[in-house]
Amino acid sequence: MSGMQPAAEHLRGAIDLSSLVNRGTAPGGPATPAATSAPGAAASSGGAVIDVPSLVLEGSDANFSQFLDLSMQVPVLVDLYAGAPTPGLSQIVESYGGRLLLVTVDVTTSVQLRQAFQVQSVPAAVALIGGRPLQLFAGALPEDQVRQVLEQVLQAAAQSGVTGTASATAPADDTEPVEPPLPPLHAEAYDAIEQGDYPRAITAYQTAIAQNPTDKMAVAGLAQVSLLHRLQGKTIDEIRAAAAAGPTELDAQLDVADLDLSGGHVEDAFDRLLTLFETADADDRNTIRTRLLELFEVAGLDDPRVVRARARLTNLLF
The missing domain is CATH 3.40.30.10 (Glutaredoxin)
Structure with missing residues (x-):
């Protein structure tokens, strides 16, 4: 990047x-x-x-x-x-x-x-x-x-x-806190991220989720590394120019939403996709919903902006 x-x-x-x-x-x-x-x-x-x-x-x-x-x-x-x-x-x-x-x-x-x-x-x-x-x-x-x-x-x-x-400064009780080791697949994903090998990290997290669908850390990690992978090799100017040239082009709008979230423009990313969702056909709606759920994980499910966007998505679905 x-x-x-x-x-x-x-x-x-x-x-x-x-x-x-x-x-x-x-x-x-x-x-x-x-x-x-x-x-x-x-x-x-x-x-x-x-x-x-x-x-x-x-x-x-x-x-x-x-x-x-x-x-x-x-x-x-x-x-x-x-x-x-x-x-x-x-x-x-x-x-x-x-x-x-x-x-x-x-x-x-x-x-x-x-x-x-x-x-x-x-x-x-x-x-x-x-x-x-x-x-x-x-x-x-x-x-x-x-x-x-x-x-x-x-x-x-x-x-x-x-x-x-x-x-x-040493802890008051003079004992060093010991962090539990990462599960093997999580450790593999971290190593891959350090090396910039996002596809290998994605595979590791996907395997972890397949083995334990309730692994929230793996779900969040997969969303984060997937975002990095999608943006890898793309420039800000390219992404924004494509989105401006194709306001109804789904892939271009998904890219700029990724860019907004990665730059901290969380509400802008959510609003862009939710607005697009309102007029999208059934197939595109499914794609947008999937991307939104991934971005919710990246931002943090307890984030108030996520809570508001999730409520808006629910209203649009029903």
Whole structure:
């Protein structure tokens, strides 16, 4: 999905993002960080050890300013996603032993951050160095490529004087939480996603569902990776041009709905398909309904926007 990577522009929003400035992005594929000194960054970092609850933190519209402050001392990687964080990214960041922090942001619920970062496709990664943003890459990359980009981020951070280290605070009971291992087919799907092999991930999730139709994680995972697969290799301009040229062309409208949802325009995606549903014939209605159900899974079934769209779909069906 690197062809859908937007150019970095003003990162402004209703929240306090006044310290963020324009930064350039290399067209197509991962960016190569250029060292740019942030005012006061060297003085504020000094290689200090910064206590944090975890090396992987959840960001939102409400708390994001604290991560801008942290980036004055430790480089921060921001994972912009829809529905579920980018698989494998947290493990990669944790392997750096605190030289980096990871902040995950669900752009379907953090609307101000989606607008501030001008998110047009997900997943996407941005670095914060000294309070300033640097867009890195869009889409899922193999681990070795992700590490190459992060090494460049660390080099840029060092040249900007951002050389602190984050130290995760131990739990109060001094016991490390143990996450249960993923089921084999889920683990296979995650590995495939990390490698950008979406068809293999789809097959793994489909097999998991065939074995256990009540596997909600597999159903949600299948919807998410199917969305990524449908958008892979397509550009924003191509998708929107086709939709504008064919307002009644079903495939074109399905594509632009996928694009809207991936960019956080959840209500726009639902409204487009529900409006199309009203005048569609029986076969097209079935296709639209199936796509809507998939997009509901991606956005999250408890999302109020999903609840409203599902109610509207029910009214149209009956």
